[in-house]
Amino acid sequence: MRILLVGAGGVGSAITRIAARRDYFEHMVVADHDLGRAEAAVAAVASAEGAGSRFGAARVDAADRAAVAGLLREHRCDVLLNATDPRFVLPLFGAARDAGAHYLDMAMSLSHPHPERPYELCGVKLGDDQFARAGDYREAGLLALVGMGVEPGLSDVFARYAADELFDEIEEIGIRDGANLTVDGYDFAPSFSIWTTIEECLNPPVIYERGRGWFTTEPFSEPEVFDFPEGIGPVECVNVEHEEVLLVPRWVDAGRVTFKYGLGDDFIAKLKTLHELGLDRTAPLTVPTDHGPAGVSPRDVVAAALPDPAGLGDRMHGKTCAGTWVKGVKDGEPREVYLYHVVDNQWSMREYGSQAVVWQTAVNPVIALELLATGAWTGTGVLGPEAFPARPFLDLLTAYGSPWGMREQ
Amino acid sequence: MRILLVGAGGVGSAITRIAARRDYFEHMVVADHDLGRAEAAVAAVASAEGAGSRFGAARVDAADRAAVAGLLREHRCDVLLNATDPRFVLPLFGAARDAGAHYLDMAMSLSHPHPERPYELCGVKLGDDQFARAGDYREAGLLALVGMGVEPGLSDVFARYAADELFDEIEEIGIRDGANLTVDGYDFAPSFSIWTTIEECLNPPVIYERGRGWFTTEPFSEPEVFDFPEGIGPVECVNVEHEEVLLVPRWVDAGRVTFKYGLGDDFIAKLKTLHELGLDRTAPLTVPTDHGPAGVSPRDVVAAALPDPAGLGDRMHGKTCAGTWVKGVKDGEPREVYLYHVVDNQWSMREYGSQAVVWQTAVNPVIALELLATGAWTGTGVLGPEAFPARPFLDLLTAYGSPWGMREQ
The missing domain is CATH 3.40.50.720 (NAD(P)-binding Rossmann-like Domain)
Incomplete structure (x- = not known):
C-alpha cells in the first residue's frame, strides 16, 4: 500500500x-x-x-x-x-x-445551517456533499471511508460493536467526550484545532430520532453531567454538531443518536464571546497588514493567536476520553454500557512524543488503513466506520498498545 | 485660526x-x-x-x-x-x-507597563513621552494642549473648577463614567473605539496618592457602584488606566485621584476573554490573507469584526455621562459633589447626526480651540486642561447648547 x-x-x-x-x-x-x-x-x-x-x-x-x-x-x-x-x-x-x-x-464535508430555521431544521448536513457523490466512488470500485478518526471513527466502531454483540434493541446511542487535561503556563490553550472546535461547537447541534430523522437545536443545548472513567470523573456535556449523529443511523438501528462534548463552562463562555464579537466567522474582513490592506478570516486570527495544540504536549497533564454510551435491551433485560478509549498524555508523550488528543485521533486511521491493506475491511462507495465489522478494529487497537474499555452502567 | x-x-x-x-x-x-x-x-x-x-x-x-x-x-x-x-x-x-x-x-502618548511589577509600579506612564518634550514646545512658544476630549478633557476642567470655586481642601477626585446606552440588533456593539477601550481597560490601572505618587493595580480593581444622574442610575465601575490620573495632580492639589469606568460585568468578561485568547495584542501575527501570508495585529481584527461605533447612532438609545466626583472640605464642612455632563443620544443624533459618545468627545476640543482663538486661554509647553481657568470653558459648553450639571452628594 x-x-x-x-x-x-x-x-x-x-x-x-x-x-x-x-x-x-x-x-x-x-x-x-x-x-x-x-x-x-x-x-x-x-x-x-x-x-x-x-x-x-x-x-x-x-x-x-x-x-x-x-x-x-x-x-x-x-x-x-x-x-x-x-x-x-x-x-x-x-x-x-x-x-x-x-x-x-477524520471529519466530513461541512454543514450549512437551514436558512430560515437553523435551530430546528437541518440545512446541508455534515457529509451530505460526500454522500451525494457516493456513486462516483462506487462505480470506480473505490472506497471513501469517511469520519475515521477517534470521534467520529472509533466512536462509530463502538456503536457497531454494541449493535452486533451487546444489544438486541438500541434505544439511544450517545457519543460522550470528556477530559481532565490542563496546560501549564497558559490562561487558555485548547488541546485540539480551534478552527474545528469553533466550527463544531457553534454550528446548530444535530440530533437523530427514529421516525423524526435529523433535526437541530440551539448550540450548547441539553446539558448533562456525564461521569467519565479512569479518574476523569463528572464533566458537564452539551450537544455539539458531530459526524457520528449523521453516520451511525445509516448503518445501526437506534431510537436516538446524540453527540455531547464535555466543554466546561469556561470554554463555552469563551466560544460564545467569540461568536458575539464575530470572531468565529470565516468570511474575510479587510484589515491593515504589513503588506497593505488584505482580506483576513477572523477565525484564522483566533487560531494564530493561540498556541499550536500539537506543541503543547510537554505542558499538558491528564487524560482524554472518547466513547459511546448505549442504552437498550439485551435478552429481554434493560442494559446500559459505555464503551470508551482513554489516552493519558504522559503515556502518549513518552511513547510517541504526541499529545493525547492528537494521538488519539491519529491512531484510528492508521488502524483502518491496516485493515484495508490486509483485506479485513473491504468496500466501495462512501462508507462510515460502522459499515465494517467492529471486532477486528477493536482487537487491532489493543494490539497497538492502546486498549479500549467497557463499563456496564 | x-x-x-x-x-x-x-x-x-x-x-x-x-x-x-x-x-x-x-x-x-x-x-x-x-x-x-x-x-x-x-x-x-x-x-x-x-x-x-x-x-x-x-x-x-x-x-x-x-x-x-x-x-x-x-x-x-x-x-x-x-x-x-x-x-x-x-x-x-x-x-x-x-x-x-x-x-x-484627546488621548495622550501610550504607557508601557513596568517590566517586573506591572500591577504595583508604573513603567512608562500615559503622556510621559509628551511631557518629556515639553521644553521643545515651550522654547518654540507653542502650546500642546493634551487630553482635551471629554475624558480626559472636560473631566479635568471639572477638577480645576472644583479646586478653584467649590473646595478649600480636596481629599479625593474620582472621574466616573457611566451610560445606559443600548444598540438595537447587535449582541455586542461598543459605543466607542474598541482599540482604545482595550488599551485603557487591559493596561494596569493607575492611581495617584499624595505622598505615594502614581502606582498601579490589577485590571478591573476596586469595583464600586456609582449612581449616575439624569435617569442613568447605578452602574458598577472599576479602575481603568486613564489620562486624568496623570494630569490632575500636576495642577490640582488632591489627596487621591482615580478613574473608574462603568463597564458592566458582560463587557469586563468579554475584555478578559479577548486577553486570555491573546486577541487584545497589537504585535502582528502571521496569518493567511487573500494576498498570501502577512502580519496582522489581532486587535485590528477585533476592531474590524465589530460594527463601526460612529455608524451606530441610529440604533442607539440612552444617555452617556462623564463627570468628576470630588470629596473634600469647604468652609470647614465636609463636602462631596459630582460635576457631570450628560448627552442623550436622541438629542445628539437629531441635532448633529452624531451618536452621543463621539459627540461628547468631539465638542470639547472645538470649545478649547475657540478659547485659544479668542485668547481666553493662553499658554506654552505641554499643558493639560486643568492648567487653564475652568469657568470660560464651562460657560462656553453651555453656550454650545449642551449644559453641564452639579449634584451635591
Whole structure:
C-alpha cells in the first residue's frame, strides 16, 4: 500500500509516528502547504528507519484538487489520507477519485445551517456533499471511508460493536467526550484545532430520532453531567454538531443518536464571546497588514493567536476520553454500557512524543488503513466506520498498545 | 485660526459638524488615511456652508511625521487637532512642533507597563513621552494642549473648577463614567473605539496618592457602584488606566485621584476573554490573507469584526455621562459633589447626526480651540486642561447648547 498523507499538523505528524511502527504499507508521502512542516514530520520518523525510509515529504495546496491528484499519480498512491481541517475535505475527496485512489478522512464535508430555521431544521448536513457523490466512488470500485478518526471513527466502531454483540434493541446511542487535561503556563490553550472546535461547537447541534430523522437545536443545548472513567470523573456535556449523529443511523438501528462534548463552562463562555464579537466567522474582513490592506478570516486570527495544540504536549497533564454510551435491551433485560478509549498524555508523550488528543485521533486511521491493506475491511462507495465489522478494529487497537474499555452502567 | 484636523472617524466627523456652527476659525483641513472618509466628512458640512466653504479634505498617513508637517505648512495651519487613535500621538505631536503649529489631542502618548511589577509600579506612564518634550514646545512658544476630549478633557476642567470655586481642601477626585446606552440588533456593539477601550481597560490601572505618587493595580480593581444622574442610575465601575490620573495632580492639589469606568460585568468578561485568547495584542501575527501570508495585529481584527461605533447612532438609545466626583472640605464642612455632563443620544443624533459618545468627545476640543482663538486661554509647553481657568470653558459648553450639571452628594 502506498499512502498520500495530506496535512503534517499535529494529527498528521502523530500518524507518521504511529505508522512508522507498522509494516503494512510500502511508502507514505507526507504533504503540507508548508514544506518545512512536512519535512520535519518525515525527519522525525525517517531517522529511525535509516536509509531506504518509507517516508517522503512534498509541498501541496490541499485546496488545489488538480495538484493533489497529480501528486497521487506521481507517487502511484493507492490511498489519500486527509489530515487537514474540514475546509479541505471536498477538494481532497475529489482529487482521490480523479486519481483512482481510495480516500480516508477524520471529519466530513461541512454543514450549512437551514436558512430560515437553523435551530430546528437541518440545512446541508455534515457529509451530505460526500454522500451525494457516493456513486462516483462506487462505480470506480473505490472506497471513501469517511469520519475515521477517534470521534467520529472509533466512536462509530463502538456503536457497531454494541449493535452486533451487546444489544438486541438500541434505544439511544450517545457519543460522550470528556477530559481532565490542563496546560501549564497558559490562561487558555485548547488541546485540539480551534478552527474545528469553533466550527463544531457553534454550528446548530444535530440530533437523530427514529421516525423524526435529523433535526437541530440551539448550540450548547441539553446539558448533562456525564461521569467519565479512569479518574476523569463528572464533566458537564452539551450537544455539539458531530459526524457520528449523521453516520451511525445509516448503518445501526437506534431510537436516538446524540453527540455531547464535555466543554466546561469556561470554554463555552469563551466560544460564545467569540461568536458575539464575530470572531468565529470565516468570511474575510479587510484589515491593515504589513503588506497593505488584505482580506483576513477572523477565525484564522483566533487560531494564530493561540498556541499550536500539537506543541503543547510537554505542558499538558491528564487524560482524554472518547466513547459511546448505549442504552437498550439485551435478552429481554434493560442494559446500559459505555464503551470508551482513554489516552493519558504522559503515556502518549513518552511513547510517541504526541499529545493525547492528537494521538488519539491519529491512531484510528492508521488502524483502518491496516485493515484495508490486509483485506479485513473491504468496500466501495462512501462508507462510515460502522459499515465494517467492529471486532477486528477493536482487537487491532489493543494490539497497538492502546486498549479500549467497557463499563456496564 | 487655520486648523488641520487629522482623523475623520466618528470623533473627527463630529468635530467638523460642531465646528461648522462656529465662526472663530478661518479654515479646517480634514485629513485621513482614507481620503473618501475625509471627503465625506467635508461634504456633510460644506453643503451647509455653500460656496467658499471653510472645509477641505486631504489624504495623510498619521504615522508619517514629515508628511503631516508638510500638510501643516502647505495649508498654513496654526494648530493640529489630533482625532486619531493613540498610536499616532507621537508622530502627530512631533509634526506639529516641526511645522511650528500648536497641538491638541484627546488621548495622550501610550504607557508601557513596568517590566517586573506591572500591577504595583508604573513603567512608562500615559503622556510621559509628551511631557518629556515639553521644553521643545515651550522654547518654540507653542502650546500642546493634551487630553482635551471629554475624558480626559472636560473631566479635568471639572477638577480645576472644583479646586478653584467649590473646595478649600480636596481629599479625593474620582472621574466616573457611566451610560445606559443600548444598540438595537447587535449582541455586542461598543459605543466607542474598541482599540482604545482595550488599551485603557487591559493596561494596569493607575492611581495617584499624595505622598505615594502614581502606582498601579490589577485590571478591573476596586469595583464600586456609582449612581449616575439624569435617569442613568447605578452602574458598577472599576479602575481603568486613564489620562486624568496623570494630569490632575500636576495642577490640582488632591489627596487621591482615580478613574473608574462603568463597564458592566458582560463587557469586563468579554475584555478578559479577548486577553486570555491573546486577541487584545497589537504585535502582528502571521496569518493567511487573500494576498498570501502577512502580519496582522489581532486587535485590528477585533476592531474590524465589530460594527463601526460612529455608524451606530441610529440604533442607539440612552444617555452617556462623564463627570468628576470630588470629596473634600469647604468652609470647614465636609463636602462631596459630582460635576457631570450628560448627552442623550436622541438629542445628539437629531441635532448633529452624531451618536452621543463621539459627540461628547468631539465638542470639547472645538470649545478649547475657540478659547485659544479668542485668547481666553493662553499658554506654552505641554499643558493639560486643568492648567487653564475652568469657568470660560464651562460657560462656553453651555453656550454650545449642551449644559453641564452639579449634584451635591
